[in-house]
Amino acid sequence: MTEERSLNFIEEIIEEDLRSGRTRTVHTRFPPEPNGYLHIGHAKSICLNFGLADRYGGLTNLRFDDTNPVTEDTEYVESIKADIRWLGFEWDRECYASDYFDKLYAFAEQLIGKGLAYVDDSSSEEIAAMKGTPTEPGRESPFRNRSVEENLTLFREMRAGRYAEGEKVLRARIDMASPNMHMRDPVMYRIRHVSHHRTRDAWRIYPMYDFAHGQSDSIEGITHSVCTLEFEVHRPLYEWYIEQLGIHPSRQYEFARLNMTYTVMSKRKLLQLVQEGHVDGWDDPRMPTLSGMRRRGYTPLSIRNFCERIGVQRRENIIDVGLLEYCVREDLNRIAERRMVVLDPVKLVITDYPEDHAEELDAENNPEAADQGGRRTLPFGRELWIEREDFMEVPAKKWFRLAPGAMVRLKHAYIVRCEGYTKDEDGRITEIHCTHIPMSRSGSDTSGINVKGTIHWVSVAAALPAEVRLYDRLFRVENPAAEGSFSDFLNPDSLEVVQGAMMEPSLADATPGGLFQFLRKGYFTPDARLSRPGRPVFNRTVGLRDSWAKAVAK
Ligand code: ATP
Numbered sequence: 001m002t003e004e005r006s007l008n009f010i011e012e013i014i015e016e017d018l019r020s021g022r023t024r025t026v027h028t029r030f031p032p033e034p035n036g037y038l039h040i041g042h043a044k045s046i047c048l049n050f051g052l053a054d055r056y057g058g059l060t061n062l063r064f065d066d067t068n069p070v071t072e073d074t075e076y077v078e079s080i081k082a083d084i085r086w087l088g089f090e091w092d093r094e095c096y097a098s099d100y101f102d103k104l105y106a107f108a109e110q111l112i113g114k115g116l117a118y119v120d121d122s123s124s125e126e127i128a129a130m131k132g133t134p135t136e137p138g139r140e141s142p143f144r145n146r147s148v149e150e151n152l153t154l155f156r157e158m159r160a161g162r163y164a165e166g167e168k169v170l171r172a173r174i175d176m177a178s179p180n181m182h183m184r185d186p187v188m189y190r191i192r193h194v195s196h197h198r199t200r201d202a203w204r205i206y207p208m209y210d211f212a213h214g215q216s217d218s219i220e221g222i223t224h225s226v227c228t229l230e231f232e233v234h235r236p237l238y239e240w241y242i243e244q245l246g247i248h249p250s251r252q253y254e255f256a257r258l259n260m261t262y263t264v265m266s267k268r269k270l271l272q273l274v275q276e277g278h279v280d281g282w283d284d285p286r287m288p289t290l291s292g293m294r295r296r297g298y299t300p301l302s303i304r305n306f307c308e309r310i311g312v313q314r315r316e317n318i319i320d321v322g323l324l325e326y327c328v329r330e331d332l333n334r335i336a337e338r339r340m341v342v343l344d345p346v347k348l349v350i351t352d353y354p355e356d357h358a359e360e361l362d363a364e365n366n367p368e369a370a371d372q373g374g375r376r377t378l379p380f381g382r383e384l385w386i387e388r389e390d391f392m393e394v395p396a397k398k399w400f401r402l403a404p405g406a407m408v409r410l411k412h413a414y415i416v417r418c419e420g421y422t423k424d425e426d427g428r429i430t431e432i433h434c435t436h437i438p439m440s441r442s443g444s445d446t447s448g449i450n451v452k453g454t455i456h457w458v459s460v461a462a463a464l465p466a467e468v469r470l471y472d473r474l475f476r477v478e479n480p481a482a483e484g485s486f487s488d489f490l491n492p493d494s495l496e497v498v499q500g501a502m503m504e505p506s507l508a509d510a511t512p513g514g515l516f517q518f519l520r521k522g523y524f525t526p527d528a529r530l531s532r533p534g535r536p537v538f539n540r541t542v543g544l545r546d547s548w549a550k551a552v553a554k
């Protein structure tokens with residue numbers, strides 16, 4: 001697939017770097033902060049970073065950017081690793097920014113020694129007040145001209161835990177008049193009397209993102225450090241630290257983050273959805289997380305294909321979630337086994353079918369697969385469940401399903417004709433009566449009759465009850481993040497639990513990971529949390545309707 005399209009702008013840069021000899025290899029990294037579960041936006045970054053290394057015979061490190069002990073946790077580390085492997089990628093080295101705390105500390109002392117860093121006693125409010133604005137220069141801190149010795153002593157005391165949080169910070173000594181606010185003496189280290197999920201209580205000071213990221217890239221020999229656009233303004237600082245320290249010159253490149261309609265994407269917002277109970281966890285099937293998508297039945301290939309299709313841009317945009325759903329259908333159509341499940345059952349009785357008779361009908365599992373995905377048998381008898389919506393007492397125009405006097409084919413079985421029906425006091429249909437055409441059996445149909453409608457069914461005698469969960473978009477508006485309080489825009493109907501569905505008996509054995517198409521109803525998978533042996537609960541992955549096929553074909 002990668003061979004057919006033109007190069008994206010990062011690939012162009014890499015090819016130029018390889019041609020000019022700036023680099024001989026390609027080494028990328030994926031650097032998540034372990035403060036939440038991965039979402040589809042991260043998948044874009046993963047596919048890009050691992051994809052670049054793959055394409056140019058290079059390597060990709062997994063680096064946990066764990067410099068903020070307050071929000072990070074090993075639960076997240078484990079989920080991130082599982083999600084990357086599930087997507088289909090394997091990293092070269094598993095690294096942690098916290099592995100470099102000693103080196104980073106030494107780098108900081110090196111900068112102090114060169115007069116390029118100083119300990120500032122100003123409060124964070126004072127530092128903010130002295131920062132200036134994008135149009136006005138900042139003011140220099142009264143502590144900016146401390147001697148190297150004094151700075152070293154104070155910084156060592158900070159490390160030793162002599163000071164309270166917020167009492168002192170270490171800042172780079174760059175330029176308070178720089179037009180780039182990030183260059184106005186940025187903070188390098190702050191005091192945090194907090195235990196870290198890996199280094200425990202070894203440290204009382206922690207480096208800021210900017211002082212850790214570029215140096216970590218450099219230590220690992222990363223050649224192309226790919227990140228999202230919001231870091232473009234950090235790039236001069238990234239380069240300044242590397243240059244002043246004289247270390248391996250990694251380079252940073254920025255691309256547009258993925259935004260998608262009808263969802264929110266930042267981990268902070270997703271955490272809020274979990275904490276406020278709007279969803280039942282990070283892996284709720286409505287979440288844009290990889291764990292949610294896995295639980296919902298999305299396949300790794302469909303997500304990789306989606307990331308390939310959206311490409312890599314330099315400008316922010318918002319992708320229609322319909323494109324992702326298109327990619328999911330495209331993959332599932334190929335691999336999902338077909339089954340029959342009636343979501344809203346009403347009884348159909350074949351009055352001319354003997355009561356003591358039953359048949360085992362033959363059905364292929366997947367007409368799209370070369371071997372048809374194997375075959376199964378379907379129990380058939382006098383009484384069947386069909387979908388209530390497949391019958392109309394007074395048929396509309398162009399109604400090809402069941403109605404008094406009308407004929408339809410029962411999938412994999414016979415053509416039947418509706419001879420009558422019964423209703424209860426409330427006017428609700430209770431039973432539909434049909435006769436069948438014995439010569440019309442699928443596979444050996446000699447009836448010569450053509451009918452326009454085919455409906456699915458399940459034998460009453462063999463059917464098993466099932467719970468089926470239908471999902472809709474989590475939000476009512478296309479771009480909830482653009483609105484003030486996004487939780488006001490939640491879709492109250494994003495989950496519909498169908499209790500009384502009837503499924504064909506072969507589905508009793510379905511286990512999480514199984515991918516099915518319920519004929520005419522969409523793609524479904526057993527829920528990994530709610531299913532019990534012999535009693536699967538199904539999630540609808542995606543419906544069958546496909547508004548994207550045309551758009552993509554154009
Ligand atoms: P969030 O705002 O969701 O917390 P983040 O950028 O803080 O995202 P990180 O764990 O720091 O999350 O991200 C790891 C990598 O994934 C970074 O390189 C980041 O740029 C990238 N990334 C995060 N979100 C997206 C997105 N929506 N599209 C593309 N890449 C993303």
Ligand code: MG
Pocket residue numbers: 033
């Ligand atoms: Mg982040």
